[in-house]
Amino acid sequence: MRNELRKILWLGLLLGGLILAVLVGWHQVRTASTAASSAEVFEQGRQVYADQCATCHGAHLEGQPDWKTPLPSGRLPAPPHDAGGHTWHHPDDILFRIVKEGTAAIVGGGYESDMPGFADVLSDAEIRAVLVYIKSTWPARERTYQENVSQAR
Template structure:
């Protein structure tokens, strides 16, 4: 009876260790692609930005010259998306909606902007990828600020 009990305990210990090993392996397998996906998403966003955004906002996210001074049309030039601009002051939800719906639709009250909505051209995933790319270029201080303003209130 004593040997039988010892065998049951050993079996239970072995089964427990095997379960932990499987769970650890599963966790590692699930975590590794997440990091790779982040790099892939940022790269996808870089490409979409180059194709759809850089012509106005600049290849280096620098925006148009004198972006705070209205053009003769009364509209503002395209702002930079680097740390020198104001993009990082806005929450994710607002940035997403500006890209999807256009600035005028978000600001409202007859505001006019040359920034169109891209709902017909970009998927939600592509918009999120562009935002991931832009945010990946910001220094830590700007990223932290933007993460904080993006938290649900």
């Protein structure tokens, strides 16, 4: 009886250890997969930004000079997307819509902007990726503020 109890105890420990090893391994694979996926999204966003956004907003997200001063057309120059701009003041849903639909469509009221909508150029996933890239360049304070603004909506 005692030997049977020991065998059951050892079998239970062995089975528990095996289950624990599988769970730890699954977590590590999942974490590595998530990190790889995040890196892929970041890289896609960086490339989309370079291809579609940098011409107006600058290769380093610096925007056009005097971006707060209207051009002769009455429209504003392209703002920076770095921490010196105001992009981080906006929640995710507004940033997404600005890229997809264009600034004038979001602001409304006859507002005119040189920022076109990219609905016919970029997929929703590409828009999200470029926003991931832009947000990754912000200091922690701006990222935290923007995350809080996004969650409050």
